Amino acid sequence: MTIPAFAVEGLGHRFGQRQVLRGVSFSINPGEFTVLLGLNGAGKTTLFSLATRLYAQGEGAIRVFGMDIQRQPLRCLQQMGAVFQQPTLDLDLSLEQNLYYHCALHGISRRDAARRIAVEVERVGLSDRRRDKARQLSGGQRRRVEIARALLHRPQLLLLDEPTVGLDISSRQFLLDHVRQLCREEGLAALWATHLIDEAGDGARVIVLHRGEVRADGATGAILGATRAPSLRAAFETLVQERAAA
Amino acid sequence: MRPIHYLRCLIGVSLREWLRFLNQRGRFFSALVRPLVWLAIFATGFQFVLGVSIIPPYDTYIPYSIYIAPGLIAMILMFNGMLSSLSMVYDREMGSMRVLMVSPLPRWFLLTAKLFAGVIVSVVQAYSFLAIALFWEIEPPWYGYIAVLPALILSGLMLGALGLLLSSAIRQLENFASVMNFVIFPMFFASSALYPLWHVKEASLLLYRICLANPFTHAVELIRFALYGQVEPVSAAVLVAATIIFLALAVYGYDPAKGLMARRTAE
Numbered sequence: 001m002t003i004p005a006f007a008v009e010g011l012g013h014r015f016g017q018r019q020v021l022r023g024v025s026f027s028i029n030p031g032e033f034t035v036l037l038g039l040n041g042a043g044k045t046t047l048f049s050l051a052t053r054l055y056a057q058g059e060g061a062i063r064v065f066g067m068d069i070q071r072q073p074l075r076c077l078q079q080m081g082a083v084f085q086q087p088t089l090d091l092d093l094s095l096e097q098n099l100y101y102h103c104a105l106h107g108i109s110r111r112d113a114a115r116r117i118a119v120e121v122e123r124v125g126l127s128d129r130r131r132d133k134a135r136q137l138s139g140g141q142r143r144r145v146e147i148a149r150a151l152l153h154r155p156q157l158l159l160l161d162e163p164t165v166g167l168d169i170s171s172r173q174f175l176l177d178h179v180r181q182l183c184r185e186e187g188l189a190a191l192w193a194t195h196l197i198d199e200a201g202d203g204a205r206v207i208v209l210h211r212g213e214v215r216a217d218g219a220t221g222a223i224l225g226a227t228r229a230p231s232l233r234a235a236f237e238t239l240v241q242e243r244a245a246a
Numbered sequence: 247m248r249p250i251h252y253l254r255c256l257i258g259v260s261l262r263e264w265l266r267f268l269n270q271r272g273r274f275f276s277a278l279v280r281p282l283v284w285l286a287i288f289a290t291g292f293q294f295v296l297g298v299s300i301i302p303p304y305d306t307y308i309p310y311s312i313y314i315a316p317g318l319i320a321m322i323l324m325f326n327g328m329l330s331s332l333s334m335v336y337d338r339e340m341g342s343m344r345v346l347m348v349s350p351l352p353r354w355f356l357l358t359a360k361l362f363a364g365v366i367v368s369v370v371q372a373y374s375f376l377a378i379a380l381f382w383e384i385e386p387p388w389y390g391y392i393a394v395l396p397a398l399i400l401s402g403l404m405l406g407a408l409g410l411l412l413s414s415a416i417r418q419l420e421n422f423a424s425v426m427n428f429v430i431f432p433m434f435f436a437s438s439a440l441y442p443l444w445h446v447k448e449a450s451l452l453l454y455r456i457c458l459a460n461p462f463t464h465a466v467e468l469i470r471f472a473l474y475g476q477v478e479p480v481s482a483a484v485l486v487a488a489t490i491i492f493l494a495l496a497v498y499g500y501d502p503a504k505g506l507m508a509r510r511t512a513e
Contacts (some may be wrong), residue, residue, distance in 0.1 A: 052348045056501075074247070077350040086341030092269045093262070104258015105349035105356075107251025153350075 003066045005157045005189030012059030021212040033183040035200045036193040038209035044193040048161040081150030085161040091135040106153040120148035140171025158190040215239040256359045263363035281318035303474040316470035317439025330364035331409030354497045365402035386473040397472035401465035407492035414499025437463040461488040
């Protein structure tokens with residue numbers, strides 16, 4: 001049996017009286033590209049913050065390749081690359097300096113870091129901008145750098161929280177294609193959180209999160225079948241309305 | 247993770263702090279100008295107002311400018327420690343702290359590395375001040391420049407740890423102004439930085455006791471004695487204890503499960 005790259009079991013979280021996640025359960029296998037689809041405020045970022053240990057976990061469990069994040073947080077973080085919703089590059093440092101900093105935080109030697117940075121920067125097509133300050137890069141280029149950075153320590157799981165917010169269509173497509181290719185060719189598991197329905201694409205596995213609960217989980221076709229909707233957009237609206245009516 | 251990984255992390259965090267410092271030249275100059283203004287204007291103006299009797303480590307009457315020099319060095323360390331913590335609050339608001347926090351190294355180590363990185367910058371600034379202070383005839387013996395290094399590091403660690411603790415407690419960047427009012431100024435004025443403690447004791451016993459309890463006083467005194475090749479053991483002990491307490495509380499504050507971060511997310 002394959003050990004899931006990422007598994008969430010009965011995850012709950014509350015901010016004071018407000019329950020923002022309730023009984024969330026799903027798992028992602030190695031090589032799988034999964035879209036976590038939800039409106040703003042659905043609980044996506046909270047889920048990511050729990051998975052990256054920025055918030056303390058209360059109810060339920062999060063496992064990375066079978067390891068409980070509460071019991072083995074550091075080993076879990078080693079396996080995980082994260083791209084956050086908020087931009088996290090140091091704008092006063094160059095592209096390369098930002099990446100060296102990340103490598104240092106993961107204990108990677110300078111020589112090894114140089115090799116890895118060259119590979120990842122090449123893959124996102126920014127080799128000629130290596131010495132430019134992050135401030136001089138466009139929004140799409142900064143996001144590319146953040147994805148390159150998340151891969152430097154060679155994680156097997158990539159968590160991306162709304163990585164395309166504020167980007168133009170071609171930048172969005174580049175990022176989507178790049179991450180899908182990583183899943184296909186390198187067996188990386190990716191959880192791609194978004195509120196943009198068209199990022200789910202054809203045949204992708206989609207988890208619909210609404211008001212902190214999983215409303216649907218499956219391939220696009222299966223979700224269309226279950227909701228008898230003509231499109232994913234219509235299916236999503238049905239699922240969201242069902243919850244509102246409930 | 248082996249010790250070499252920890253070392254690489256420490257070097258990387260220090261390098262980043264240094265690069266940020268080089269990129270912010272204004273920060274360097276303002277960090278130097280502030281104590282120089284005190285030295286050039288305040289010390290000159292008060293030269294004949296405040297009498298400084300012969301007190302250890304000095305073995306003769308000294309000009310007031312020489313008396314306040316250690317306090318101004320400690321001021322550099324304090325402002326740098328607070329600026330470092332300010333950058334932590336900024337990083338948290340801007341999101342870049344997440345990069346630090348998702349490192350697979352333990353959080354206590356990441357915070358300690360950040361603290362050391364800030365101290366390196368502080369020490370460079372303190373020596374720059376000492377170099378410029380030569381123009382005001384502040385010339386400790388040559389060995390004082392070497393002996394003061396551990397005092398600068400220990401004082402920088404204590405003040406940086408205090409900054410870290412404050413950064414874990416401050417929710418927003420805007421709240422940082424209150425740190426100036428409620429931490430920096432009281433710590434600076436209720437210390438031996440500007441006036442000898444026996445002066446304070448004559449004026450107010452309560453204030454004297456507050457000054458004695460203030461770890462900043464001990465940073466100033468440790469630096470003052472070290473500049474003349476002497477050790478002030480009580481001050482050193484107070485600084486070690488204060489550093490450990492402040493750092494432990496900061497680590498607690500940054501622990502997602504226990505500290506202030508947890509409470510913050512619950513609000």
